[in-house]
Amino acid sequence: MIHRRPLGKPWQEELALEDGRRLWLRPILPADAEPLRQAFTLLTPEEVRMRFLHPLTELTPAMARRLTHIDPRTQFALVLAEPEPPGEALVGGVVRAAIDTGTKRADFAILVSRFLAHQGLGTLLMRQMLRWAKLKRLDAVYGDVLQENLQMLNLAQQLGFRRLAADEPGRVRIEKALVERG
Numbered sequence: 001m002i003h004r005r006p007l008g009k010p011w012q013e014e015l016a017l018e019d020g021r022r023l024w025l026r027p028i029l030p031a032d033a034e035p036l037r038q039a040f041t042l043l044t045p046e047e048v049r050m051r052f053l054h055p056l057t058e059l060t061p062a063m064a065r066r067l068t069h070i071d072p073r074t075q076f077a078l079v080l081a082e083p084e085p086p087g088e089a090l091v092g093g094v095v096r097a098a099i100d101t102g103t104k105r106a107d108f109a110i111l112v113s114r115f116l117a118h119q120g121l122g123t124l125l126m127r128q129m130l131r132w133a134k135l136k137r138l139d140a141v142y143g144d145v146l147q148e149n150l151q152m153l154n155l156a157q158q159l160g161f162r163r164l165a166a167d168e169p170g171r172v173r174i175e176k177a178l179v180e181r182g
């Protein structure tokens with residue numbers, strides 16, 4: 001059970017985990033670029049492959065910059081971070097989504113570090129991302145997942161995602177429709 005306490009600003013809350021750790025759930029900031037690069041070095045090759053769908057050896061400064069500079073009109077990204085000033089805080093999880101230009105659909109991605117996993121944080125991040133997508137009145141959100149990623153496939157199924165064929169072999173597209181069609 002995660003205890004959640006709003007911090008009075010949009011999308012910001014303090015989380016108290018069962019193991020006693022405290023985290024801030026908050027929008028990603030440009031100051032998170034360097035902590036994100038550091039967090040990347042702590043990931044296992046498996047975590048990297050599951051998140052980025054292919055091996056990646058480094059998060060370059062340019063990539064980190066792109067991942068931390070969000071256009072709020074079309075993009076959304078929350079981090080799970082230590083309750084310290086941004087830039088000093090370690091980042092242990094990220095959920096992000098971006099609207100495909102000219103559509104009402106968004107592509108999402110998520111990562112919760114193995115140091116924080118299996119406590120419901122992945123589910124919480126996904127629910128927040130879905131809340132954003134509904135506020136944006138999107139039709140659907142989708143993401144591509146490796147077919148062996150049962151953890152993510154199960155999590156998505158519990159949140160009402162359906163499985164579709166992906167464009168590339170070895171992947172599954174998961175998609176959740178957000179509007180009733182009549």
Ligand SMILES: CC(C)(COP(=O)(O)OP(=O)(O)OC[C@H]1O[C@@H](n2cnc3c(N)ncnc32)[C@H](O)[C@@H]1OP(=O)(O)O)[C@@H](O)C(=O)NCCC(=O)NCCS
Pocket residue numbers: 001018047050051108109110111112113116117118119120121122123124143144145149150151152154155
């Ligand atoms: C997939 C991923 C996001 C899941 O994150 P997570 O924080 O572990 O997710 P949750 O804790 O919400 O759920 C995971 C499991 O823990 C269980 N769980 C949730 N809260 C729990 C608790 N308090 N105690 C014990 N188990 C718990 C869930 O029931 C779920 O179990 P299941 O897989 O048997 O259904 C994470 O493993 C990850 O980042 N993987 C690498 C990147 C990736 O795969 N990204 C997806 C492609 S974009």
